[in-house]
Amino acid sequence: MSRAPALPSGRWHAAEAIPWLLAIACFFLFPGYRVLASHVFIAALFALSLDLVLGYAGILTLGHAAFFGLGAYTAGLLAAHGWGEPFSGLALAAAVAALGGLAVSFLVVRGTDLARLMVTLGVGLLLYEAANRAAWLTGGVDGLSGVAMGKLFGVFPFDLFGNAAYAYTLAVLFALFVFTRRVAASPFGLSLRAIRENRARMPALGAPVERRLVAAFTLGAAIAGVAGALLAQTTQFVGLDTLAFHRSADVLVMLVLGGAGRLYGALVGTAVFMVAQDRLAGIDPVYWQFWLGLLLVAIVFVARGGILGAADALRRRLRR
Amino acid sequence: MYHPGVIGVLFDGLAYGSLLFLVSLGLSVQMGLMNFVNLAHGAFAMAGGYVCALAATRLGVPFLAALPLAFLAASLAGALLERLLYRRLYGASALDQVLFSIGLTLMSIAAATRLFGASQQPVRLPELLRGQLHFAGADFGIYRMFLIAVVAALTAALALLVGRTRFGAQLRAAVDDARVARGMGIDVDRVFTLAFALGSGLAGLGGALGIEVLGLDPTFPLKYMVYFLLVVVVGGAGTLAGPLVAAAILGVCDVAAKYYLPQLGAFAIYAVMVALLIAFPAGILGRRA
Incomplete structure (x- = not known):
């Protein structure tokens, strides 16, 4: 775990505008990549939700895609059955994913790291198989098609070039980022970090550890559900891979x-990962898998704390 | 559809379970006693499987002679990786161990795909092990009987090794309290390397024996990762009997689900998994609270 900085003030730093300005600039600089960019924003939101669960609350999970998929199928099914309005779809997807997260969280909060890992892995696989078998509802391996989205605000249709998708996903990502940032800086967020650092001491301070972890896991699941719903709405398709194990593993790697x-680690990691994947996997998917594995090993041995952790270490060294 | 009857399902399940047990044994020691979450354990089983399959198809080594080769190759790989990489992560956070071992798994899958192709590897069993015996109103595959016998013999040998030999005593001492064991003059590093190599070798042997039953292709480490983990977690740490019981339950459940509820597919086994995890958070015969 990275060293926690001093108490966060919650006040915005000027440098924090950079990633968002960059994101807006990319719309005009790389018009051919708007669809890819909207996928990056969705993945970033997903990674952000994992950051809340893993980075802040310290809950090791290998099945986070379960909630991504729940959200995706909820939004997809709504739209396929005539409810094409995007924002209410998002809200319902978040609610369903939150319910799922709440149910799983009771199994997760008590156990050791290993038990958590197994339960989340098991639930993820269970949902994947359930969606696979319930082909009458989900379309099974063929995926859920016939998702017909309504227009954004009743005005902007989702187009093939990803213009509406770009703005829509970026706006939702920004809104939920602000929300997550607020949560992380709140007393609740601080107590999550304290539980991560020393779980045994927190009850002595009067913090209800299990209830906090339940809340964090549920919130993380809800945000993951929104990310899944965004993917379903902007691509107008839901595949089984929204629930697949590799999605859980990939988001862990991005984070x-x-x-x-x-928080910003989720954004930076996702952007680097997705662009690298787009470049390298296009050349040879087997090579991509190999380099991904090597990257993971390298992160563990040389670059703990990831890109931003390494940047912090560099900055500290320069300042000295 | 061909139907083997209740006894046949039990028998097939036990054969399958004994394979799971053989592969998972090393993992049980690593995760339960050395506290290392090793998601790459299936990669060692796959390595053993490929050594066996390639020795048979390319070098013409007979199947039974290729089995010890699989054990040796996998244990060598295990010893090497333990010395170079795993050792540094003893005592690291579970997240680091998970990331590292997923990375290793991905690399092994990519390497196997590149070297041997994505297709299933065939295996030629010797004449002796093919066919079926028929008695008590059910068919018993000879190869599956051979599997159960090999695993039973190995289990007995391991119980003797851990319970009665000097190495076994050193291993038990080292995992109980590494510091005190060091103080008593036990070379804990060596003991851990040997234990890791032995566990990887058994996995390799399991991978080789399992080509006929589980199949062998580059996705093997991910496909069966859950089963191996489950044997360990449900079985609990610290005994031979725990994983044995867990593997038998899982094997029988999986085979029974495939015969009786084919429309559910893997859903059944995952449901059993989650139920077992909820019912036995410390493992069926677990010693830990």
């Missing part, structure tokens, strides 16, 4: 690549 427990 630790950027740096867990610092």
Whole structure:
């Protein structure tokens, strides 16, 4: 775990505008990559939700895609059955994913790291198989098609070039980032970090450890559900891979690549990961898998704290 | 559809379970006693499987002679990786161990795909091990009987090794309290390396024996990761009997689900998994609270 900085003030630093300005600039600089960019924003939101669960609350999970998929199927099914309004779809997807997260959280909060890992892995696989078998509802391996989205605000249709998707996903990402940042800087967020650092001492301070962890896990699940719903709405398709194990593993890699427990790590890691994947996997998917594995090993041995952790260490050294 | 009957399902399940047990044994020691979450354990089983399959198809080594080769190759790989990489992460956070071992798994999958292709590897069993015996109203595959016998013999040998030999005593001392064991003059590092190599070798042997039952292709480490983990977690740490019981339960449940509820597919086994995890958070025969 990275060293926690001093108490956060919650006040915005000027440098924090940079990633958002960059994101807006990319719309005009790389018009051919708007669809990819909207996928990056969705993945970043997903990584952000994992940051809350893993980076802040310290809950090791290998099945976070379960909630991504729940959100995606909820939004997809709504739209496929005539409810095409995007924002209410998001809200419902968040609610369903939160319910799922709440149910799983009771199994997760008590156990050791190993038990958590197994339960989340098991639930993830269970949902994947359930969606696979319930083909009458989900379309099974063929995926859920016939998702017909309504227009944004009743005005902007989702187009093939990803213009509406770009603005929509970026706006939702920003809104939920502000929300998550607020949560992380709140007394609740601080107590999560304290539980992560020393779980045994927190009850002595009067903090209800299990209830806090339940809340954090549920919130993380809800945000993951929104990310899944965004993918379903902007691509107008839901595949089984929204629930797949590799999605849980990939988001874990994105988060630790950027740096867990610092919110911006989720954004940086996702951007680097997705662009690298787009470049390298296009050349040869087997090579990509190999380099991904090597990258993971390298993060553990040389670059703990990920990109932002390494940047922090560099800055400290320069200042000295 | 061919139907083997209740006895046949039990028998097939036990054969399958004994394979799971053989592969998971090393993992049980690593996770339960050395506190290392090793998601890459299936990669050692896969390595053993490929050594066996390639020795048979490319070098013409007979199947039974290729089995010890699989054990040796996998234990060598285990010893090497333990010395170079695993050792540095003893005592690291579970997250670091998970990331590292997933990385290793991905690399092994990519390497196997590149070197041997993505297809299933065939295996030629010797004449002796093919066919079926028929008695008590059910068919018993000879190869599956051979599997159960090999695993039973190995389990007995391991129980003797851990319970009765000097190395076994050193291993038990080292995992109980490494510091005190060091103080008593036990070379804990060496003991851990040997234990890791032995566990990886058994996994390799399991991978080789399992080509006929589990199949062998580059996705093997991910496909069966859950089963191996489950044997360990449900079985609990610190005994031979725990994983044995867990593997038998899982094997029988999986085979029974495939015969009786084919429309559920893998859903059944995952449901059993989650139920077992909820019912036995410390493992069926677990010693820890």
